[in-house]
Amino acid sequence: MSNAVPGGPNLRGAVDLSSLVRPAASSGQAPAGIAFAASDANFTQVLELSARVPVLVEFHGQGIAPALRPIVESYGGRIALAEVDGPTNPQLVQAFQVTQVPTVAAVIAGRPLQLFAGIPPEEELRGVLDQVLQLAAQQGVTGSVQPAETDENGEPVPVEEPLPPHHQEAYDAIAAGDFATAIKEYEAAIKENPRDQLAVAGLAQVSLLARLAGVSADAVRTAAAENPTDVDAQLAVADLDVSGGHLEDAFDRLLDLFPTLDADGKQRVRTRLLDYFEIAGPEDPRVAAARRRLTVLLY
Numbered sequence: 001m002s003n004a005v006p007g008g009p010n011l012r013g014a015v016d017l018s019s020l021v022r023p024a025a026s027s028g029q030a031p032a033g034i035a036f037a038a039s040d041a042n043f044t045q046v047l048e049l050s051a052r053v054p055v056l057v058e059f060h061g062q063g064i065a066p067a068l069r070p071i072v073e074s075y076g077g078r079i080a081l082a083e084v085d086g087p088t089n090p091q092l093v094q095a096f097q098v099t100q101v102p103t104v105a106a107v108i109a110g111r112p113l114q115l116f117a118g119i120p121p122e123e124e125l126r127g128v129l130d131q132v133l134q135l136a137a138q139q140g141v142t143g144s145v146q147p148a149e150t151d152e153n154g155e156p157v158p159v160e161e162p163l164p165p166h167h168q169e170a171y172d173a174i175a176a177g178d179f180a181t182a183i184k185e186y187e188a189a190i191k192e193n194p195r196d197q198l199a200v201a202g203l204a205q206v207s208l209l210a211r212l213a214g215v216s217a218d219a220v221r222t223a224a225a226e227n228p229t230d231v232d233a234q235l236a237v238a239d240l241d242v243s244g245g246h247l248e249d250a251f252d253r254l255l256d257l258f259p260t261l262d263a264d265g266k267q268r269v270r271t272r273l274l275d276y277f278e279i280a281g282p283e284d285p286r287v288a289a290a291r292r293r294l295t296v297l298l299y
Helices: 043-049 069-073 090-095 122-138 165-175 179-192 197-212 217-226 231-243 247-260 263-280 285-298
Strands: 035-038 055-060 080-085 103-108 111-117
Touching: 035 069, 043 055, 043 080, 055 090, 069 080, 069 122, 103 122, 111 122, 165 179, 165 197, 179 197, 197 231, 197 263, 217 231, 231 247, 231 263, 247 263, 247 285, 263 285
Parallel strands: 035 080, 055 080
Antiparallel strands: 055 103, 103 111
16 A cells, blocks of 8 residues: 655646546536545536535545545535546546556546545545645635435435536537637636636647647657657647647657747747646646746746
């Protein structure tokens, strides 16, 4: 068993959540209660819930049952728990880079955090959860959830919770493959509330999806190899790298190119890098290193 990460949890930009922006076609229901089952199909609702309360994500399976529910419930709704059966949800396993069960992560304002593999002693676990609450408060995520209502069989009754209007329009547009409309809706949400971090992350993600739509990876990589100083070619291949979680490759490619460009080219690369920083999350050490290098190049 490995214990909690020394020094507390870190925002984890290695995870590519862009494929999870699309909502499940079969369900518009918000998770019900403090603890609930989550899956590849309904994880969009978990991301949305994380805008108002931090959500632990507990991966279980292979004969290992979920174990965190009693402790999470003792926090009185300040933390929610999404229980994921790893073997039946390969998309989430890949996104969170799960290599063993149990593994526990968290999501705050749409961004994942690496916590621990295995279940540490209760005192240590509570210390980690307290840090999660502190990080959530720093992001303005200070809401709570209520215990689920149950039916006559003791099963939780799903609660329909509408999304904010611009978010719903964006999700509907993404489901229809209309990335341009989704971009406009996220931009409108940010204009109304610049602190809407889920909209900011959604805009960066859907913009990346829009640029990759219909793209041939082989053609993009060939063009980049044949045109090493062409801004468009290098931006396109950097998009591919980011979509696959290869952030360092994308950062190094663009930062190596940056000093050779004119003012317009530098501005385009800087803007794209800022988008990538948003997708990865500001606490990712690779983002911090790339941001420092960009600052040196700018000044």
